[in-house]
Amino acid sequence: MKKGLLLFLICFTVATSTSYALSWAYKFVVWEGGVYEVTEEFMAASDIGEKIGEVKRMADDRTGAYYGDASNYYEKGTRYYAIKGIDSGTAIAVEEQQDMWVKAVYLHEAPFHxxxxxxxxxxxxxxxxxxxxxxxxxxxxxxxxxx
Known part of the structure; x- marks a missing residue:
């Protein structure tokens, strides 16, 4: 009886100790303390201003923690650009691929770190x-x- 209970507890512990990754609701980037949701709206090259930053770290898939210039989708080095005629506090452009940019709109302030x-x-x-x-x-x- 004791061996059966011990075996059950060991199997139960092993079976429940799996690790899960978060499923993010949307793609985002963080720039100068603001979280920007990346939309599916592509930007023309004529609308792109100067480079204003880049992704420096990835958000943690297990805890959801992020700080600084981070992203939950884009790799380190992905560049952010200003959009001509739009305040960078409202929206920025994210380089999706070489010479392809998508619009990212401001959502909220990033958590303090x-x-x-x-x-x-x-x-x-x-x-x-x-x-x-x-x-x-x-x-x-x-x-x-x-x-």
């Missing part, structure tokens, strides 16, 4: 150390030296 403030933390630490070094240099020049 601690790496969003990392540059400010590093600048603060650098400023603190610079202040200490300059203070020590200034203090050493002000002290009279015994001769």
């Amino acid at each position: 601690w790496t969003d403030i990392l540059p400010y933390i590093l600048m603060g630490i650098a400023a603190f150390f610079l202040f200490i070094v300059l203070s020590l240099r200034y203090a050493s020049k002000k002290e009279p030296r015994d001769q």
